[in-house]
Amino acid sequence: LNRRRRRYLALEIDSDEEFSxxxxxxxxRSAAVRLYGEYGASKMNLYLVTYDAEKGIAILRTTQESIDLTRAALATITEIGGKPAAIHVLRISGxxxxxxxxxxxxxI
Structure with a gap:
């Protein structure tokens, strides 16, 4: 059984508001489900490693096979909790x- 290789995405949250x-x-997750359905979103294995609301940065874990899918899902986000926001991928690492x-x- 092969183990899934993980990738970590450094994200910048572009918004004037802070979110939990x-x-x-x-x-x-809802953006991923909208684009790929429950099955596709579950294959992405999304996990929030680190989140700093004050600085507007986060580290998100996904599988190597799902990097493009994750980036596409993040690009569709225009608001978080009803407040305008955008998420930018700054860097990807193993x-x-x-x-x-x-x-x-x-x-940290």
Missing amino acids: SEEFMRTI TIKTLHKKMGWKQ
């Missing part, structure tokens, strides 16, 4: 440690 991590993930290094972020 639950609200943020609910929006991402490990959280390398992602932190590439982004110049301190380890």
Whole structure:
């Protein structure tokens, strides 16, 4: 049985508002379900690793096979919790440690 390779996406939340991590993930999951259905969204294995509402950054985990699907789902998001917002992918990496290094972020 092959293990799924994970990828970590550094995200920037472009909005004047702050959102809870639950609200943020609910929006991402619903965008994935709208585009790919329940089965397709479940194959993406989305997981929120880190979320900082004040800085407007997050790290999202997905599978290597689902990177393009995840990016497409994120691109369809225009609001979070009824408030205008956009999500931009800043960087993709195979490990959280390398992602932190590439982004110049301190380890959490």
